[in-house]
Amino acid sequence: MASPAIQLSEPELKLLQTLVYQECGMFFDERREHFLRDRLQRRLRACRLESFYSYYRLLTSREGRTELAALLENLTIHETSFFRNKPQLDLFHKTALEELLRRKHSARDWNLRLWSAGCSTGQEPYTIAMLLCDALAYFTLRNAPARNLPFPKPLIPPPWKVEILASDISYAALRTAQEGNYTEQQMEPVDYMYRLRYFDKIGEHYTVKQAVKQVVKFDFHNLKTEYLPQGNDVIFCRNVMIYFDEPEQKRLVEKLYRCVNSSGYLFVGHAETLFGLNDKFRMVHQNNGTAYQRDEVQG
Numbered sequence: 001m002a003s004p005a006i007q008l009s010e011p012e013l014k015l016l017q018t019l020v021y022q023e024c025g026m027f028f029d030e031r032r033e034h035f036l037r038d039r040l041q042r043r044l045r046a047c048r049l050e051s052f053y054s055y056y057r058l059l060t061s062r063e064g065r066t067e068l069a070a071l072l073e074n075l076t077i078h079e080t081s082f083f084r085n086k087p088q089l090d091l092f093h094k095t096a097l098e099e100l101l102r103r104k105h106s107a108r109d110w111n112l113r114l115w116s117a118g119c120s121t122g123q124e125p126y127t128i129a130m131l132l133c134d135a136l137a138y139f140t141l142r143n144a145p146a147r148n149l150p151f152p153k154p155l156i157p158p159p160w161k162v163e164i165l166a167s168d169i170s171y172a173a174l175r176t177a178q179e180g181n182y183t184e185q186q187m188e189p190v191d192y193m194y195r196l197r198y199f200d201k202i203g204e205h206y207t208v209k210q211a212v213k214q215v216v217k218f219d220f221h222n223l224k225t226e227y228l229p230q231g232n233d234v235i236f237c238r239n240v241m242i243y244f245d246e247p248e249q250k251r252l253v254e255k256l257y258r259c260v261n262s263s264g265y266l267f268v269g270h271a272e273t274l275f276g277l278n279d280k281f282r283m284v285h286q287n288n289g290t291a292y293q294r295d296e297v298q299g
């Protein structure tokens with residue numbers, strides 16, 4: 001028989017809520033309090049502790065760093081999919097990338113750096129990689145003299161150099177992302193041309209091709225911290241802010257502003273907006289897709 005749940009008092013809940021908020025920015029309001037309570041009960045049982053206060057003491061001790069990571073791991077939601085928010089990705093592919101490539105090409109700057117912040121199990125950064133490879137191939141076809149094209153065509157046509165950084169706070173999600181194996185069900189939004197070009201089918205699974213994996217670099221980054229990767233032409237930070245409260249959202253967007261290059265782009269989730277959070281970006285809206293471009297007038 002399962003042992004009865006240990007009482008979680010209001011002061012204990014407040015302490016733990018505040019700790020989680022300070023550590024990763026996630027804010028559990030009344031609507032999500034039930035989820036927090038449930039996950040705390042699970043972790044308390046796993047640690048075989050007798051009270052939530054002793055659990056709090058563990059989390060704030062030097063020895064408790066591993067348990068703190070395990071708790072945060074249990075509190076994050078990893079829902080994601082390939083080609084999530086298609087209208088927004090069309091805007092990225094056909095408008096933002098086209099403008100970015102033209103601008104870089106005329107400046108003879110061949111370096112592209114994109115960042116998927118809160119990448120979960122990898123579907124978002126691999127989608128970005130596929131769209132970027134397509135856009136680069138098409139741009140090169142139109143702009144490079146044919147004799148300069150090597151054969152067989154590399155995924156990233158020279159002289160372009162691409163790095164897609166994909167980061168998350170969850171080590172488990174990052175491991176899955178790095179492996180790059182997806183089920184038929186997860187592949188549902190990926191059309192056959194993309195499957196053929198960018199995946200190998202191994203048994204029941206699809207595996208991201210090695211050449212695509214080489215473009216995407218996975219790393220741990222907590223978006224709550226001040227030191228985040230700088231110098232990005234495009235940042236995707238989608239469906240992460242929704243778990244933060246407004247002051248934390250403001251801080252995050254201000255940090256992302258500093259991480260994006262002049263005239264670079266920021267993409268946020270479908271249910272997220274910069275309205276009321278930050279006015280240093282210009283909204284670009286097209287066919288139901290929205291992006292934010294760093295506004296140089298105020299920058």
Ligand SMILES: C[S@@+](CC[C@H](N)C(=O)[O-])C[C@H]1O[C@@H](n2cnc3c(N)ncnc32)[C@H](O)[C@@H]1O
Nearest residue numbers: 024076079080118120168169170222223238239
């Ligand atoms: C709902 S998923 C969104 C995945 C993807 N961006 C998308 O839109 O499909 C949110 C991700 O944000 C991550 N996350 C939450 N808080 C974070 C933080 N403070 N720093 C970094 N990642 C965080 C979670 O681990 C989770 O993988």
